[in-house]
Amino acid sequence: MSSHVVIVGGGGTGAALLHDLTLRGISATLFERGEFTSGTTGRHHGQLHSGARYAVGDVEIARECMDEVKVLQRIAPESIEMNYGLFLALNDDDAEYGPRFIESCGEAGISARRVETTQALRMEPGINPNARYAVVVPDGTLDAYRLPMQFLATARQAGAIARSFCEVTGIQSHAGNVTGVEIYDHRAGDTEVISADIVVNAGGPWAGKVAALAGVDLPITPAPGTMVAVKGRLCNMVVSHLHPPGDGDIIVPQRGTSAIGSTQWETDDPDGARTPEDDVRWLLNRADDLLPEFSKAPFHAAWTAARPLAGRSDAGGRSLSRDFEVISHESSGVAGLFSITGGKATVLRAMAEAAADEVAAMLGVDAPCVTAEHPLLSHRDYFRRPA
Numbered sequence: 099m100s101s102h103v104v105i106v107g108g109g110g111t112g113a114a115l116l117h118d119l120t121l122r123g124i125s126a127t128l129f130e131r132g133e134f135t136s137g138t139t140g141r142h143h144g145q146l147h148s149g150a151r152y153a154v155g156d157v158e159i160a161r162e163c164m165d166e167v168k169v170l171q172r173i174a175p176e177s178i179e180m181n182y183g184l185f186l187a188l189n190d191d192d193a194e195y196g197p198r199f200i201e202s203c204g205e206a207g208i209s210a211r212r213v214e215t216t217q218a219l220r221m222e223p224g225i226n227p228n229a230r231y232a233v234v235v236p237d238g239t240l241d242a243y244r245l246p247m248q249f250l251a252t253a254r255q256a257g258a259i260a261r262s263f264c265e266v267t268g269i270q271s272h273a274g275n276v277t278g279v280e281i282y283d284h285r286a287g288d289t290e291v292i293s294a295d296i297v298v299n300a301g302g303p304w305a306g307k308v309a310a311l312a313g314v315d316l317p318i319t320p321a322p323g324t325m326v327a328v329k330g331r332l333c334n335m336v337v338s339h340l341h342p343p344g345d346g347d348i349i350v351p352q353r354g355t356s357a358i359g360s361t362q363w364e365t366d367d368p369d370g371a372r373t374p375e376d377d378v379r380w381l382l383n384r385a386d387d388l389l390p391e392f393s394k395a396p397f398h399a400a401w402t403a404a405r406p407l408a409g410r411s412d413a414g415g416r417s418l419s420r421d422f423e424v425i426s427h428e429s430s431g432v433a434g435l436f437s438i439t440g441g442k443a444t445v446l447r448a449m450a451e452a453a454a455d456e457v458a459a460m461l462g463v464d465a466p467c468v469t470a471e472h473p474l475l476s477h478r479d480y481f482r483r484p485a
């Protein structure tokens with residue numbers, strides 16, 4: 099019998115991993131407890147990060163974002179809008195940050211260009227006219243639902259299995275090796291046991307709870323944050339504060355709306371994260387700093403999603419890296435169990451590549467990753483009968 103891999107979690111990371119393993123000829127099945135993308139993936143801000151936001155703090159993360167933007171433009175153009183980003187300094191301190199920001203972007207391979215405020219206003223007439231310093235970077239917008247569905251569609255058409263509303267309720271092992279998972283099919287009301295040689299935990303902010311099913315402690319910090327959208331495109335570019343990453347820094351145009359985000363706090367229970375009224379009010383005011391008409395636009399929605407930050411820190415979530423980690427749990431006594439945590443939606447393909455490399459090495463499969471060059475099918479193909 100050929101080896102079989104089970105992926106826990108049908109967000110962007112799990113979807114991209116299913117695709118990668120399938121292209122390497124490795125049999126894999128993905129289980130998602132709800133609808134696909136119903137976790138953090140379907141609720142994030144939708145920014146395709148050029149990496150500029152991270153360049154001063156971490157050049158490597160910034161470079162990785164930029165690389166992945168280029169890859170996604172090649173393999174998934176239907177899910178991406180390359181609308182560029184405008185960073186604005188609204189006070190002297192932030193304006194002083196500008197030259198360092200541009201220099202760090204350069205080190206990361208991100209083209210960042212200063213423009214005069216008058217030119218920035220021509221590009222985006224709704225921005226604060228008192229901006230002191232403006233920089234254009236290759237940020238963009240990604241469709242939170244379509245992109246993961248493109249990965250799932252391509253994997254499925256190639257024979258992979260992805261099952262929604264199937265919750266992994268147990269991870270089984272024997273003599274220190276993973277042997278399979280127990281799942282509960284919420285639609286059928288049945289419990290099944292599925293054998294597996296390898297289980298990859300792509301549970302996002304729930305990854306700690308998934309790892310606990312195998313008795314493993316996974317260092318992770320689920321960090322919820324709130325976003326608020328108003329009706330109408332108040333900007334076509336992604337408009338951000340020009341300063342080190344903080345709360346309420348970014349306005350993303352998404353279809354016919356504009357969304358400001360986000361706040362951030364920490365929790366042990368991502369399912370219990372609610373949308374605080376105070377955060378909604380604060381974000382609406384904060385958005386007016388960048389786009390003065392924001393809070394006057396008709397309200398569209400406010401919602402909350404939890405970041406799956408890798409690691410734990412007493413200094414709070416903003417002190418944790420935005421990088422991702424693939425962790426083997428062999429040293430915790432469960433060989434064949436891996437977790438992938440951290441990262442961001444922009445780098446979902448790179449996260450999948452790193453996890454698939456570990457899986458392939460363990461199975462003795464030497465097929466390389468080819469996902470960066472393999473155009474994805476349309477998200478619509480997920481719903482078509484496999485050929």
Ligand SMILES: Cc1cc2nc3c(=O)[nH]c(=O)nc-3n(C[C@H](O)[C@H](O)[C@H](O)COP(=O)(O)OP(=O)(O)OC[C@H]3O[C@@H](n4cnc5c(N)ncnc54)[C@H](O)[C@@H]3O)c2cc1C
Binds near residue numbers: 108144145301403406
């Ligand atoms: C407020 C906010 C804004 C963000 N904005 C951006 C942005 O603009 N750009 C960007 O690139 N990134 C952004 N991110 C980060 C990005 O959203 C996440 O890094 C990414 O979506 C995580 O994807 P994932 O697949 O790892 O996790 P998830 O999407 O959470 O997927 C994990 C899945 O596992 C499922 N699951 C859990 N337990 C089980 C179980 N027992 N059995 C089966 N399934 C299970 C869950 O239902 C979930 O669907 C943002 C995050 C937040 C919180």
